[in-house]
Amino acid sequence: MKPLMSKIDLENFLEKEFPQVSNNFKILNTKPNSLSMLMHISDEHLRPGGTVSGPTMFLLADVSFYLATLSIIGPKSLTVTTNCSINFLRKPNISNLISESRVLKIGKTLSVGDVLIYSEGIKEPVAHASLTYSIPRE
């Protein structure tokens, strides 16, 4: 599983394919089978009670694992999420989120792995997601 896309390749892909949200995300580093991202949190991501919303954490998990998968298989933009199971563990601070993705399997048709989500200022993870992506046939 040698990476086909570098950090710069992924940044360019994100900017081109998701121009409306790419400013919210920053790739921190990529390694074989893992990728770390930062998500800038602003008012639109909050929910009452002074915390980051669940769908915002879901979005970060989804984007992170998508890029972690593409880094291995290349820019197949039709790769789509088929399943995500997410556990919310702790209330995040009102601060940026950081993800750590891990690819556990890349098969011919499926990519499977998980993502830990951290909130700046909290040591323990605030959420943990397991994801499956369907990879289109050539």
Next chain:
Amino acid sequence: MKPLMSKIDLENFLEKEFPQVSNNFKILNTKPNSLSMLMHISDEHLRPGGTVSGPTMFLLADVSFYLATLSIIGPKSLTVTTNCSINFLRKPNISNLISESRVLKIGKTLSVGDVLIYSEGIKEPVAHASLTYSIPRE
């Protein structure tokens, strides 16, 4: 499991607690242990390829099951999602989404159930989510 909140109670609650998004949602009907909602889809909910994004469907599932739970237990706004497992089944149209929630269990500390999500113009469901909410102790 007799409902403690009516359709109008839930609408008022949504407007008061989630003013920034309540305009996007409309409760269609409530029955004991089930609730149906409509979500208005606009540009912000789309992703490249001409489809509604996964996080948008997650958001609708989350809000729907939250209100289905509150309709039974009353306006405990600290009730929070602990787990959501969502399967994406089909590509939605660029049109409104409709949810059908089903509460399978209300215990002292957990509410568990599932949500089918439909896209206007498609007969079969486009997503299916199973959710667990944690209910705060008095």
Next chain:
Amino acid sequence: MKPLMSKIDLENFLEKEFPQVSNNFKILNTKPNSLSMLMHISDEHLRPGGTVSGPTMFLLADVSFYLATLSIIGPKSLTVTTNCSINFLRKPNISNLISESRVLKIGKTLSVGDVLIYSEGIKEPVAHASLTYSIPRE
């Protein structure tokens, strides 16, 4: 999605492919996209505290959705589970289990749906599982 295997076809398949456990299971009825089964509970399925074990309920969900899928696509025995998310809702009685499977999607490579599990003598479901099966290419 017209069924390719009848109730009798499925019973013969189960007996031939899973001879060591087929006696534990009985298909109650099959309809397009749904199937109901009974599982005979004996000592080996119990856990301390006088209840049916979680892995036993998982087994019933797995077998039920497998047969519900095969009833639609035919006897492709290499069809395998890729994901199962199961919620345990209530403590079952020490009595037989009954499953109700629902197929939500049959695609070219994936079958997705859910299973409600009941315990004889309890009106409400004791478990709810969502499953994805991978269908082998010809």
Next chain:
Amino acid sequence: MKPLMSKIDLENFLEKEFPQVSNNFKILNTKPNSLSMLMHISDEHLRPGGTVSGPTMFLLADVSFYLATLSIIGPKSLTVTTNCSINFLRKPNISNLISESRVLKIGKTLSVGDVLIYSEGIKEPVAHASLTYSIPRE
């Protein structure tokens, strides 16, 4: 999260509470928030096609995370699984299974984490499960 039960405490607990299956399991090591186990595979755990069955891997994940939780909170035997989402990644060999559990959160009422399952002779994991246990109030 200082462990309340040592490896020997857990072995004694397993033998006393689950005498019918404890011989199949061996705790390999325990650390704060993690635990590794071996499961002896025999004929009863196999399924047609020469592989270890899904419910067997589910059982190992369930037992492993149960003991990982009890090692932290002590011998509360009424601690029960509420959710498990398991992804099957690769076909296991017909050989013993090894689990690596990781506790991501211990709260007052819930324990949440995940388990990687390995098959002897295969470097990559064969399954990955995320689990939630409900912890009884005193």
